[in-house]
Amino acid sequence: MYRVVLSAFSMIDPETYREAFAELVDDPVTVEVAELGSTERLIEAASDADAVVTDIDTPVTAEALDRLDLTVVARAAVGVDNVDVAAADARDVTVTRVPDYCTDEVATHSVSLFLACLRSLKRYDDDVADGGWSWEVGRPVHRVGDSTVGLLSFGPIARRAADRFAGFDADLIAHDPFVADETMAERGVEAVGFDALFERADHVAVYAPLTDATRGIVDADALAKLDSHSVLVNVGRGPVVDADALLDALEADAITAAGLDVLAAEPPEDDPLVGRDDTVITPHAAWYSEEARDDLNWSVAADVAAALVGETPSGRVDPDADWL
Incomplete structure (x- = not known):
């Protein structure tokens, strides 16, 4: 037995x-x-x-x-x-x-978080609930097709997400030291170094697993390379992104929004990232x-x-x- x-x-x-x-x-x-x-x-x-x-x-x-x-x-x-x-x-x-088991689900969820942030859906919804009715509440909003989306890691989930992002006519770049450049090129994705990913991308989606090498890799230096219109999405693991650095970037309007399905501590306790109008946070539900x-x-x-x-x-x- x-x-x-x-x-x-x-x-x-x-x-x-x-x-x-x-x-x-x-x-x-x-x-x-x-x-x-x-x-x-x-x-x-x-x-x-x-x-x-x-x-x-x-x-x-x-x-x-x-x-x-x-x-x-x-x-x-x-x-x-x-x-x-x-x-x-x-x-x-x-x-x-x-x-x-959840490749499609997480890929779709990552794009959903990205669009919710990019299109200011949280601000619009909150404003309408408060009695408002103004398109200006969400300004500025930019076209997806005019942007470059960077993918941090290029495993099966990121590859599926790349197919979805491609449907919006975004240019795609990715960094993953364990994936051949040719594998990325087959999906119309350009392989770049880690620094180049943040220097060139308008928006970054994180799919990386948590390892000694990836813990805190999206730090203040990486975030400083993004622009004020940038969106950061994380559906990998919370500690891959330095939470303090991300909060500082949002507070300083150095990036426009963050869509997070994972946090450094789950469930969060007094996490200052939760409840902001420039964050969309889901409870590690991308798999579902x-x-x-x-x-x-x-x-x-x-x-x-x-x-x-x-x-x-x-x-x-x-x-x-x-x-x-």
Whole structure:
């Protein structure tokens, strides 16, 4: 018999796991749901467990792995920045993720945030709700087709977003040291260096995962290269953007607006970026559609089942991958 612990996280649907394990694993699988959220809770909940399906808020550290006897740690998301992948590999624990369950959703959400900021939708809506009816409240608004949009990272989500941005006739540039220039060129995107991205782009959309190399990479120096009409969108990870530097840029009108689906701390507590008329913030919801949630849970369950029976899961994270 196998024991699988699921985080009591709203993205995770226990019934899908029970159905999948009944279909994919010959031996009985016990599925339990636990409130995680910390390393200590993880260690307590996963004692004697074979697998854990974890959330974004639970650090899976070397200490936790030492005190548990896991076969697989499954991350119910694209990113694995809260999992010590190297420590897991050293202890023969497989780490999995689901890199493609919400590609369309996040790409679409990033463009939605961009358009909401560029078209001053929040200011217009607030003004109408207060009894106003003036197009001037949103000034200045500029054409998308006259702009250059810079993409920070060029993985599957950014590539899908590039297809959408291209439909607005925007010029596209991107920076990603792990993607060949030719791959970008195939989508009509010009590869540029990091500094050039911010120097040349009118607007920047961030898709980068959180790693040691990307933490805080969008800092005051990078933001200073943008113009006062610029919009910054972040659907990657909150800490990729220096929150203090972004606030300073908005306060100084050095950029016009920011659309954020991710923040440095989630949920936010007294975050000065929240509630501004020049920010549009969504609650890490870019991944969401009913279809994406279904795909996520079935894919994670299938990966856990594969690991339990000694097979290689399709979503296995390569501990030697460059992007880690």
